[in-house]
Amino acid sequence: MAAKRRHFGRVRKLPSGRWQARYPGPDGDLRPADTTFERKRDAELWLSAKESEIARGDWLDPSAGKVTLHDYGNSWIRERPKLRPKTVVLYEGLHRLHITPALGKLNLADITTPRLRKWRRDLLDAGVGPVTVAKAYRLLRSMLNTAVSDRLISRNPCQIDGAGVEKSPERPIATVAQVLTIVDAVPERYRLLVLLACFNSLRWGELAALARRHVDTTDGIVTVERSVVELPTGELVFGPPKSAASVRAVTIPLVFIPDAVWHLAEFTGSRPDSLLFVGPKDGPLRRSNFQEHWRTAIEKAGVPGLHFHDLRHTGNTWAAETGATLRDLMDRMGHSTTRAALIYLHKTAGRDRKIADALGKLVEDARGTEPEGTDGHANPEGHAGGTPTE
Structure with a gap:
């Protein structure tokens, strides 16, 4: 009696004694299994599994994943x-x-x-x-x-827990005195650059893209609506800022309005589209034109490890310490999510003391008394409300 012919695929015995399975893919091409089998039964089971895979729509072309x-x-x-x-x-x-x-x-x-x-x-x-x-x-x-x-592979092999999580080292935070020392140490044409990076929380690309029309010295507003990127070829590409939330208006501290007025008069062209910051030869601002001055300035300020981007980090931290809300920080930083702003709120541990002291003041006002104890805090032997502890 002739052996029953399989309805799907073919099995044959090789000269080596092992068994080979071949099957027709959805495209009609006959394909061999990627391995041979010791027993005929194993080859038949493999074909049955492959048939089910095709029926479910889970089949992948074995040659598809052969792109480097x-x-x-x-x-x-x-x-x-x-x-x-x-x-x-x-x-x-x-x-x-x-x-x-x-x-x-x-x-x-x-x-x-x-x-x-x-x-x-x-x-x-x-x-x-x-x-x-x-x-x-x-x-x-x-x-x-x-x-x-694209159905080139069946599963993403990137399965390493935590491998994509960035754990950035803690960046330094400058003091106000150190930032002002840096301002005084850089050439005059770059002083407003440092001030806006720190006190207006602007990124390098945003600063380099600012034009005269973006600075309103009457109301003290800087408008961010574009950014610039320097490609490895040296080409400068102007475009939208990092995200939609990065399009924003940021208020300049009043104390620096005269600095902005003076800078516009001394270093910025008269046309509305004239770049706010330019190099010594009136070309667009480039990091290569600035880095040497930056290194000298941070050495004078005593913060040799400070990066330019740390000015933004420093300003954000100070803003949080002044009592800025989460929404305030997000708007000033140009972020659409709360993650980064929350980091700055968490960093300002001193704010918790101010909150606690403010709450204590409410109790003092309600009781009409001064806090007990010489250190200005409530009596350690009792609650703030006067009820003894248990």
């Missing part, structure tokens, strides 16, 4: 036209410097979680900063999520 991560990553970045120029520069750098060297030659289908765990560990051991490693991991995870959606 290097090529796929480059295409992934190129195919996202809505990325801001600064983000494109960041992604290209992370892919070129930290992803491709170790993983770029691998096919997508060959990338596994253990490989990624070793890749991440090797980066950290090589001295790459934890923040940079986290950014690279998040980028890779996004790329491979798209590969899953």
Whole structure:
């Protein structure tokens, strides 16, 4: 009696004695299993599983994942036209410097979680900063999520707990005296730049994109509506700021209005679109024109590790200490979410003492008494309301 012919796929015995399974994919092409089997029954079970996979719509073309991560990553970045120029520069750098060297030659289908765990560990051991490693991991995870959606791989191998979480080191906070020392130490054309970075919480790209029309010295307002990014080629690209929330109007402290008026008169062209800050040759502001002056100034101020972006960090911290609300901080910083603003509120532990003292004052006013004890606080032997403790 002839052997019953299978309705799906074929099984045959190889000269080696092992069994090979082949099946027709949804496209009609006959494909072999990626392994051979010791027993015929095992090959038949594998075919049955593959048939069910196709019926469920879960089948993936085994050859689809044979594109290298290097090529796929480059295409992934190129195919996202809505990325801001600064983000494109960041992604290209992370892919070129930290992803491709170790993983770029691998096919997508060959990338596994253990490989990624070793890749991440090797980066950290090589001295790459934890923040940079986290950014690279998040980028890779996004790329491979798209590969899953493209049905090139069945599962994203980026499954390392906490690998994409940035744990930035605590940045220094300057004192008012130190910031004013920096202001005095930089060339005059950059003094307002430092003041607005700190006291108006502006980013470098926002400052470099400001024009005369963005500064209202009558009402003391700076309007942020664009930003500029310097590409690795040296090209300056003007565009919208970091997010929709970054389009904002920020009030200049009255004490610095004369500084703004003087700067406009001395260093800014007369046209509304004239850049507020320019270099020594009246060209657009570039970090390369400023860095040497910055290094000299922070040395004089006694804060050699201070970055320019730390001025914004410093100003945000001071704003929180003045009693700014969460909404106030979000508006001033140009953030759409509460996460960053909450960090500054949490940093100002001194505010809790002010709140406690203010609450205590309400009790004192209601009781019509002064707080007991020589240290200005309530009697430690009783509650603020006068009831003895148990």
